[in-house]
Amino acid sequence: MRIVSGIQPTSQLHIGNYLGAIKQWIPLQENNECVFFIADLHAITTPYDPKNLQNAIKETVIAYISAGLNPEKAIIFVQSQIKEHTELGWLLNTICPIGELERMTQYKDKSKKFKANINAGLLDYPVLQTADVLLYKGQAVPVGKDQEQHIELMRTLSRKFNQKFGQTFSEPASMILKEGSKIMSLTDPKKKMSKSDDPKSCIFLFDEPEVITKKILSAQTDSGKDVIYNVTKKPGISNLLTIYSLLTGKTTQQLEDEFRDKGYGDFKKSLALVVVNYLEPFRRKQKELATREVYIQEILKQGHSRALTIAQETIKEVKEKMGLV
Ligand code: ADP
Numbered sequence: 001m002r003i004v005s006g007i008q009p010t011s012q013l014h015i016g017n018y019l020g021a022i023k024q025w026i027p028l029q030e031n032n033e034c035v036f037f038i039a040d041l042h043a044i045t046t047p048y049d050p051k052n053l054q055n056a057i058k059e060t061v062i063a064y065i066s067a068g069l070n071p072e073k074a075i076i077f078v079q080s081q082i083k084e085h086t087e088l089g090w091l092l093n094t095i096c097p098i099g100e101l102e103r104m105t106q107y108k109d110k111s112k113k114f115k116a117n118i119n120a121g122l123l124d125y126p127v128l129q130t131a132d133v134l135l136y137k138g139q140a141v142p143v144g145k146d147q148e149q150h151i152e153l154m155r156t157l158s159r160k161f162n163q164k165f166g167q168t169f170s171e172p173a174s175m176i177l178k179e180g181s182k183i184m185s186l187t188d189p190k191k192k193m194s195k196s197d198d199p200k201s202c203i204f205l206f207d208e209p210e211v212i213t214k215k216i217l218s219a220q221t222d223s224g225k226d227v228i229y230n231v232t233k234k235p236g237i238s239n240l241l242t243i244y245s246l247l248t249g250k251t252t253q254q255l256e257d258e259f260r261d262k263g264y265g266d267f268k269k270s271l272a273l274v275v276v277n278y279l280e281p282f283r284r285k286q287k288e289l290a291t292r293e294v295y296i297q298e299i300l301k302q303g304h305s306r307a308l309t310i311a312q313e314t315i316k317e318v319k320e321k322m323g324l325v
Helices: 015-031 050-066 084-093 098-102 105-113 120-134 145-165 209-217 235-248 252-258 264-289 293-321
Strands: 002-007 033-038 075-078 140-142 173-175
Touching: 002 015, 002 120, 015 033, 015 140, 015 235, 033 050, 033 293, 050 075, 050 264, 050 293, 075 293, 084 120, 084 293, 098 120, 098 145, 105 120, 105 145, 120 145, 140 145, 145 173, 145 293, 209 264, 235 252, 235 264
Parallel strands: 002 033, 002 140, 033 075, 140 173
Antiparallel strands: none
16 A cells, blocks of 8 residues: 655654654554655745754654654655645646635644734645645555544545546545544643644653653643543543553553552653653664764655656656646
């Protein structure tokens, strides 16, 4: 199966990106053709500093590999280096109703958050995302829950394209995990953990142990003192229980039993240790890769060449079908 997904190089990756997306990419690499790109064209739709972008791209590649992606298997490359993404994006714009874009939750949220910069790219974002997947004839897209609506649009647009111009794309299926697809902010457990929020609200994959411990110990919890999983009544503790469960393989029921007569403090201390230990090999790998500039560039070069072959083939077929060649 062809699998496609990507992450924006907007800042460091957090544990939500890992548990919702990257963690499910790792086993998929074994028996599928995986295309995992760095979504720099998406990152420029919100305010950013051009001077930092190349470094952020490099750090995202390092994060991919430190978290377990295997460049020998997966195709890893930078989105903007393959101009066919924007080309297909434009072609798909012509079959995408504006109403579909205006109702997108992420567009509405980002328009509120970045009031001074509601650009057309922010609205058009899901069409480019559709192009990212259809360009590689992606059949499945492993992502977090916040992307559900966008994948629905991919399905609509691929159907529309096929109806108008002849069978070309299969409808990509979303791969959204039951647990972990929406890790919440540590400082406000009613909101999702997001890179563009306060750093205290996120556990970054490469945070130092003291920083992780401090963030977890000061994470917002709920009234009462019992460690119980109940998303409505105890959103803070439930979010921490989810993280604990996903990193250890213990069920939330087992964890409730384990912490039955202990308070939030003991539970948080134990979780901090779990997170620190889990991320230890990631930190080690990241430090090693940070000095291997040539190796990182080589991975991107190889990935680019593998991706380009597929992309050019699809664009040729699409342009022929649309009467452009
Ligand atoms: P962010 O929203 O932090 O800027 P991206 O938009 O680049 O991150 O998302 C990268 C991937 O991580 C997507 O598949 C997205 O669904 C997933 N993701 C983002 N935030 C979370 C979260 N809090 N919990 C689970 N998955 C998430």
